[in-house]
Amino acid sequence: MKATNINFPKAMSIDSYGKINISGIEDENFINIEGLDYIVSFIYDKKNKLVKGGGNSLVLKLNSPYPDELGDDELPAEAVIKICKNSLKSTGDYDRQRIERFRYETKALIDLKDSSINIIKILAHGKLRIDKNIVNKFGSKIIDDEYLFYVIEYATDTLSSFLTEKTNLTMIDKIDLCYSLLNGLNELQKKGYYHRDIKADNILFVNGEWKICDLGLSANQNDDKKIDVENEKIGPYGWLSPEVMNKVLTENKAHINPPYDCIIDFKSDFFQLGKLFWYIFQGNLPIGNIKNEDFRVDDNDLFQIIFWLLQYNKENRPKKVEDVSIMLTQAQQKYINS
Numbered sequence: 282m283k284a285t286n287i288n289f290p291k292a293m294s295i296d297s298y299g300k301i302n303i304s305g306i307e308d309e310n311f312i313n314i315e316g317l318d319y320i321v322s323f324i325y326d327k328k329n330k331l332v333k334g335g336g337n338s339l340v341l342k343l344n345s346p347y348p349d350e351l352g353d354d355e356l357p358a359e360a361v362i363k364i365c366k367n368s369l370k371s372t373g374d375y376d377r378q379r380i381e382r383f384r385y386e387t388k389a390l391i392d393l394k395d396s397s398i399n400i401i402k403i404l405a406h407g408k409l410r411i412d413k414n415i416v417n418k419f420g421s422k423i424i425d426d427e428y429l430f431y432v433i434e435y436a437t438d439t440l441s442s443f444l445t446e447k448t449n450l451t452m453i454d455k456i457d458l459c460y461s462l463l464n465g466l467n468e469l470q471k472k473g474y475y476h477r478d479i480k481a482d483n484i485l486f487v488n489g490e491w492k493i494c495d496l497g498l499s500a501n502q503n504d505d506k507k508i509d510v511e512n513e514k515i516g517p518y519g520w521l522s523p524e525v526m527n528k529v530l531t532e533n534k535a536h537i538n539p540p541y542d543c544i545i546d547f548k549s550d551f552f553q554l555g556k557l558f559w560y561i562f563q564g565n566l567p568i569g570n571i572k573n574e575d576f577r578v579d580d581n582d583l584f585q586i587i588f589w590l591l592q593y594n595k596e597n598r599p600k601k602v603e604d605v606s607i608m609l610t611q612a613q614q615k616y617i618n619s
Contacts, residue, residue: 282391284407287314287430293321294412294423299366301339302414311346314405314432317356319343324361327442337379337497339364342435356404359435368413369427380429382497387431389496392472399465401485401494406431433494436485440557443486444564452580455561456613461491462557463609466550467602469493473502475546479553480520481560502546519566522552523593548595551605555590558583567591582612 289312292304303321304310310321324332324342334340341362345351348358365383367376390403406429413426440458444450462484469476478498485494512532527541534540559567563577571591576584586608592598599605 282394282403282406285315285405286407287312287409289321289409289411291412294414295339295426295428296414299339301341301364303341312343314343314356317351318346319360320346321362326439327446334363335495335497337382338366343432356432357434360404360432361435362430362432364409365429367428369408369429383429386497386499387429389474389499389501390431390433393468393474393496396472397465397468398490399461399492400468401433401436401487401492404432404434434487434492436487436492436494438486439482440484440486440491440561441481444481444561452578452616453613456609456616458491458561459558459609460606462493462554463602463606465491465493466554469499469550470547470602475500475502476550476553477525477545478517478520479550479557480517481557484557500545519568520553520556522549522595524549524552524595542595546595548598551590551598552592552595554605555587558587558590562587580612582608582615586612 290304290309292306292309294302296302303323307320307322312319312321320343322342322344324340326332332340341364343356343360343362345356345358351358365380367379367383369380371377371380387403387406390401391406393400394403408427409430410425410427412423414423466476466479474496476493476496476499478495479493483493483495485492512529522545524542524545528543528545531537531541532543556566559565559576562583567575567587571588573581573584576587578584586605589608590598590605
């Protein structure tokens with residue numbers, strides 16, 4: 282997949298804090314990506330709340346003004362453009378690290394583009410030019426700036442909002458959802474990637490399929506390049522594995538001997554997957570020393586799968602996705618038979 286350069290229209294700009302300004306006149310928000318025209322707009326969730334993107338990026342929706350003219354092999358009528366917040370002209374160490382992470386995420390998405398229907402698909406990537414509005418105590422000025430971007434499929438729902446609305450899902454529905462996540466995670470592992478940010482908001486519904494998205498914190502077992510910062514928190518509170526907390530609190534602390542495990546890898550993804558399974562079946566997160574009676578679902582087989590995934594010592598967690606899939610199939614069978 283070749284990188285492409287695009288220009289944002291003059292009616293649009295980005296400020297010093299990474300906030301995008303879009304014209305109120307739709308015709309002034311046209312961009313062209315690989316020969317196709319799109320109208321750029323903000324994204325709002327089902328509660329009409331603006332979707333801003335992550336801490337490292339901005340997200341905007343792309344709508345084709347001519348959806349009937351798009352072919353099967355071209356970009357779709359609806360898509361999402363994700364833009365790195367940090368300008369390519371930035372020189373600070375923090376900004377450069379954020380840009381490197383964005384590059385890494387783009388590379389991971391390209392590597393995984395044709396791997397699985399359960400991983401979000403990248404459609405285009407490259408650099409974009411946009412005016413940057415710099416405001417300080419001396420006034421304001423406009424400069425021409427460059428940012429990295431990529432385009433991905435447009436999702437109609439997130440797992441968190443879906444589960445909030447769909448209160449009548451059967452156990453088979455929920456187990457099938459878990460299979461989709463296992464399939465996506467299996468493809469990540471085959472390619473050597475650790476996701477490291479598995480949570481409900483990073484599971485999207487696209488064209489009838491559940492897809493893992495947001496590889497901004499991913500890493501690869503075959504890559505020697507260091508992208509993590511010492512004592513850095515990798516992921517959101519509530520979904521963190523023990524290894525992440527050890528990294529935040531104990532990494533390279535001389536007075537702690539022996540050191541704790543601070544390596545965040547495949548088995549850390551399994552821990553987050555266990556939290557996600559719990560969330561799917563009962564709508565909250567497991568915190569602390571969980572017991573069978575804490576699991577509202579009257580199913581010990583499912584509880585044992587989640588309990589296995591949530592082991593504190595990652596050496597006691599599953600070694601591969603197939604191990605979890607086999608146990609999930611056994612748990613599913615009784616619902617099929619009934």
